[in-house]
Amino acid sequence: MQNLPLAGYKPERTEVSVKDMTVGGREMILMAGPCAVESEFQMQEAAAAVKTAGGTVLRGGVYKPRTSPYAFQGLGREGLRYLTAAAKERDLLTVTEVIDPASLEEVHDQVDMIQIGARNMQNFQLLKLAGQSGKPVILKRGLSATIEEWLSAAEYILAEHNPNVILCERGIRTFETSTRNTLDLSAIAVIRKISHLPVIVDPSHAAGHREYVPALSKAAVAAGADGLLIEMHPHPEEAKSDGAQSLTPSELQQLASELVTIAASMGRSMNGAGSGLDSLRQKIDSIDSGIIELIAERMNVVKYIAREKSPDRIRDHNREQEIIKRLGRVAAELNCPAELVREIYASIFDHAIKAQLQDKAHRLDSAAYGR
Numbered sequence: 001m002q003n004l005p006l007a008g009y010k011p012e013r014t015e016v017s018v019k020d021m022t023v024g025g026r027e028m029i030l031m032a033g034p035c036a037v038e039s040e041f042q043m044q045e046a047a048a049a050v051k052t053a054g055g056t057v058l059r060g061g062v063y064k065p066r067t068s069p070y071a072f073q074g075l076g077r078e079g080l081r082y083l084t085a086a087a088k089e090r091d092l093l094t095v096t097e098v099i100d101p102a103s104l105e106e107v108h109d110q111v112d113m114i115q116i117g118a119r120n121m122q123n124f125q126l127l128k129l130a131g132q133s134g135k136p137v138i139l140k141r142g143l144s145a146t147i148e149e150w151l152s153a154a155e156y157i158l159a160e161h162n163p164n165v166i167l168c169e170r171g172i173r174t175f176e177t178s179t180r181n182t183l184d185l186s187a188i189a190v191i192r193k194i195s196h197l198p199v200i201v202d203p204s205h206a207a208g209h210r211e212y213v214p215a216l217s218k219a220a221v222a223a224g225a226d227g228l229l230i231e232m233h234p235h236p237e238e239a240k241s242d243g244a245q246s247l248t249p250s251e252l253q254q255l256a257s258e259l260v261t262i263a264a265s266m267g268r269s270m271n272g273a274g275s276g277l278d279s280l281r282q283k284i285d286s287i288d289s290g291i292i293e294l295i296a297e298r299m300n301v302v303k304y305i306a307r308e309k310s311p312d313r314i315r316d317h318n319r320e321q322e323i324i325k326r327l328g329r330v331a332a333e334l335n336c337p338a339e340l341v342r343e344i345y346a347s348i349f350d351h352a353i354k355a356q357l358q359d360k361a362h363r364l365d366s367a368a369y370g371r
Contacts, residue, residue, distance in 0.1 A: 131160025180208025
């Protein structure tokens with residue numbers, strides 16, 4: 001990588017700051033919205049859903065480079081107004097794709113970030129202009145680009161003295177047809193090793209099917225991505241482009257709540273997650289579901305333990321006290337009230353003993369009936 005002095009060699013990692021948001025820091029960034037801006041009402045709905053999910057950036061295409069010239073090409077300036085107005089109302093940042101010098105000039109003073117899509121990754125004149133613009137740039141990986149080619153493209157922006165480059169892995173073209181593209185998760189690890197630039201993931205264009213987006217999103221976070229760029233449409237069945245891979249608002253909110261735990265396991269937090277009452281409640285719901293699953297698993301194990309005990313030793317008070325003391329120490333380390341732990345486990349022990357006695361009685365009755 002000798003030809004990549006900026007993208008490939010820098011002792012500290014780059015953090016791209018956009019107003020109050022930082023990409024590449026401790027926080028995971030959620031960017032979401034429809035593939036294409038279609039109407040004012042659509043963008044208002046989309047912005048509300050992104051905000052509720054804890055997202056910080058509203059995405060929406062106003063200029064659409066499409067494979068077919070007969071496909072929807074975007075609303076242009078009108079769509080830009082819808083995007084920026086909806087984001088402003090919900091206190092969200094904005095990102096949209098630019099496809100040529102004219103579109104770059106059009107959006108420059110209106111949006112917070114610009115995106116250069118996969119088809120334009122090696123549009124070198126556009127890359128230079130994006131660098132000269134000084135705007136933060138999300139640079140998507142080309143359909144069949146190697147990582148070195150991708151970083152070389154980023155270098156065109158950096159060489160114009162614009163350090164605010166965010167790489168975006170969105171899947172590459174392979175022989176596999178089950179998904180729209182093949183998400184290259186290994187690229188995240190490689191980028192983090194050989195480059196200082198932050199890297200986010202677009203699971204929607206990789207998947208091509210909304211049912212795969214949650215799994216790919218979680219895998220991306222676990223692999224070390226700095227953020228996600230997800231397609232979400234208030235009514236995917238009515239979308240003018242990419243409806244099949246767009247999450248619904250409720251699906252985005254559910255995914256965002258699940259990502260909180262995965263981000264935490266990586267020593268990170270979700271930027272914006274937990275802002276707003278609805279988002280906090282979703283987080284609580286997700287935690288509560290996890291607690292119930294663990295309690296159910298514990299009760300199943302308890303039944304098997306009963307089968308190893310003699311009938312006169314079902315309850316072991318010494319064992320219960322040992323558990324309470326041990327968990328009390330853990331609770332103290334986590335700043336959790338020890339009294340709460342004692343109350344919860346006193347109830348859990350009572351129900352466990354009841355379940356064990358019932359299991360013993362059932363097995364004795366079955367044995368007697370068998371004789």
